[in-house]
Amino acid sequence: MNQEIAKTRVLFLITKATYGGAQKYVYDLATNLPDDRFEPIVAYGVEGQLASDLRTAHIKTYHILPLDRDISFFSDIRSFFLIRKSIREIRPDVVHLNSSKAGAIGALAARIAGVQRIIFTVHGWPFGEARGLFAKLLIWKISWLTALLSHKVICVSDYDLRTARRMPFIGQKAVRIYNGIDLHMKFGTGDVIRNTFPLGVKITGTIGELNRNKNQMALIEEARKSPDMRVAIVGEGEERSRLEAKIREYNLGERVKLFGFLPTAEVLRGFDVFALPSLKEGLPYVVIEAKLAGLRIVANSVGGVEEILDNDVQEFSLARMVTETIHVYETSRNSASPRV
Numbered sequence: 001m002n003q004e005i006a007k008t009r010v011l012f013l014i015t016k017a018t019y020g021g022a023q024k025y026v027y028d029l030a031t032n033l034p035d036d037r038f039e040p041i042v043a044y045g046v047e048g049q050l051a052s053d054l055r056t057a058h059i060k061t062y063h064i065l066p067l068d069r070d071i072s073f074f075s076d077i078r079s080f081f082l083i084r085k086s087i088r089e090i091r092p093d094v095v096h097l098n099s100s101k102a103g104a105i106g107a108l109a110a111r112i113a114g115v116q117r118i119i120f121t122v123h124g125w126p127f128g129e130a131r132g133l134f135a136k137l138l139i140w141k142i143s144w145l146t147a148l149l150s151h152k153v154i155c156v157s158d159y160d161l162r163t164a165r166r167m168p169f170i171g172q173k174a175v176r177i178y179n180g181i182d183l184h185m186k187f188g189t190g191d192v193i194r195n196t197f198p199l200g201v202k203i204t205g206t207i208g209e210l211n212r213n214k215n216q217m218a219l220i221e222e223a224r225k226s227p228d229m230r231v232a233i234v235g236e237g238e239e240r241s242r243l244e245a246k247i248r249e250y251n252l253g254e255r256v257k258l259f260g261f262l263p264t265a266e267v268l269r270g271f272d273v274f275a276l277p278s279l280k281e282g283l284p285y286v287v288i289e290a291k292l293a294g295l296r297i298v299a300n301s302v303g304g305v306e307e308i309l310d311n312d313v314q315e316f317s318l319a320r321m322v323t324e325t326i327h328v329y330e331t332s333r334n335s336a337s338p339r340v
Contacts (some may be wrong), residue, residue, distance in 0.1 A: 007039040008329065011092035013083065013106040015067055015099040018048030019236070019261060020209045021285050022098050022123045025156075025179060026050065029096075031057050032322045043086055045079070045102065049261070062086050067102060076105060084109040094119060094329050097150065100126045104142050107149035117332045120150035122160050124282030124303050129213060144170065152332040154325070156283040157304025175328065178304075179283045180321030183313065187293050190270025193232050196257055203230045204298075205271030207264055207286045208278070210237030215300075217243065218277040224250045231256040234267055268293045278302055288316045 010033065012026050027050055030040040041060045044051060045067025054061050064082050066075040083106055087095065094117045095110040097103040103120050110118045127140040144167050147153045153174040155161040164174035197203055208214040216233050220243065223229045233243070233256070240258065247256050259267070264286060268274070274290035274297050281303035290297050292313050299305050308316065 005037075007037060008094060009039045009041065009090065009092045010094045010096055010329065011087065011090055012040065012042045012096045012098065013102045014042070014044050014050070015102040016046040016048060017042075017044035017051035017054075017061075018046060018209070019050065021179070021282060022121075023048075023050040024285055025121065025123065026098055027053055027057075028180070028318060029322065029325060030054065030059050032318065033326070038326075041090055041092070043083065062090075067105070071101075076101075080105050080109055084113055087113040087115060093117060094332075096121065096329075097146070098123065100139070100143065100146075103146045107146045111149050117152075117329065118150045119152050119154060119328060119332060120146055121154040121156065122147075122164070122282065123156060124280055125160055125163055128303075129280050144168070147173075152328050154328060157307055159304050159307065160282060177321060177324045177328070178307075178316050179285055179288065180316050180318040181285060181288050181292065182318050183292065183316075185265055185289070185292070187269050188266040190267055192262065193234075193259065193267050193270025196232075196259075197230050201230050202228075202272045203232055203270065204273045204275050205232040205234065205267065206275045206277065207234040207267065208276075208284075210235050210239040210243060210258075212239060213278060213280045214239075215277040215279050217246065219275060220246050220250065220252065220256055223252055223256050229255065232259060232267075232271065233257070234259045234262050234264075236261045264289050268295060271295060273298055276300065276305065278305075281305055283308065288313065 012030060014022060014026050026042060030042055033040055042054055043062035043064055045064050051061055064079055067079040087110055095115045097106045097120045107118060125143060127136045127143060147170045153164055155164055155174055155176050156179050158176055161174055161176040165171035206216060210216060219231045223231050247253055268290055274295040276287055276299035278300055283304035287305060287308045
């Protein structure tokens with residue numbers, strides 16, 4: 001008589017279930033783990049596109065309501081107890097942490113709950129952001145503690161892996177696994193972009209969450225200095241009103257346009273040049289996708305951007321990312337880690 005093999009239950013934890021690189025990473029793993037071997041569950045704080053997409057894909061979700069990106073003592077304490085409660089209810093074999101806030105609180109909760117395999121994926125070390133010295137030191141210590149409490153640390157670029165290997169007691173547990181995309185993805189015509197501009201003009205486009213790290217403001221400033229430049233900005237986020245105000249101030253409404261959230265595959269072919277003016281990155285999916293689409297790419301040299309430009313696109317396959325992550329799930333129990 002054949003006995004049914006128990007599935008490995010993986011609890012993903014992320015701060016914001018909105019739209020961005022870390023969110024795509026969680027979605028791609030949760031929906032591509034072999035369903036005969038794994039049971040994925042996603043717990044998150046801020047509601048958004050990821051949560052909706054996961055429900056559509058029939059992935060079980062938990063909403064940790066007080067968990068958000070801003071530091072708040074009382075909310076963070078509530079988040080800790082709710083995460084610990086969720087872990088005790090779900091009884092995961094693996095807790096896979098994503099994003100700084102969820103990572104820090106989740107690592108401590110998972111350790112106290114006795115989880116045997118805690119994985120922390122670094123989507124760009126947060127202390128690389130433009131902040132004051134005290135804030136950077138504090139964030140470095142929190143990041144280090146999160147990595148210390150984890151059994152394995154996944155870095156999405158060699159750039160971040162080198163940083164991990166300079167951190168005390170972290171180097172041996174850190175590995176590099178590149179983000180991956182479907183190399184057979186189909187691209188649309190991009191007409192939703194091109195039809196908004198005069199026929200025949202060259203369009204510089206960018207895609208990403210509208211925030212200060214993504215630095216879309218730099219493209220607006222560049223368009224102000226270059227009268228022939230047309231800019232398409234795709235994405236939503238906290239900086240939208242500030243970007244809109246600057247476009248009005250510079251009277252650039254005919255040449256710089258905000259399109260809101262649109263699927264990457266539908267819009268990339270609407271650009272002649274893909275621009276990434278980011279101040280901080282891990283390994284941006286959108287640059288891999290722009291490379292696959294055959295676009296000219298202009299980007300700041302941050303995080304793993306140069307690794308994408310220097311390597312063959314085959315290095316960044318979704319199948320490879322999933323396979324290598326499964327290997328981490330299956331071997332992390334034996335990794336050396338401090339007792340807590």
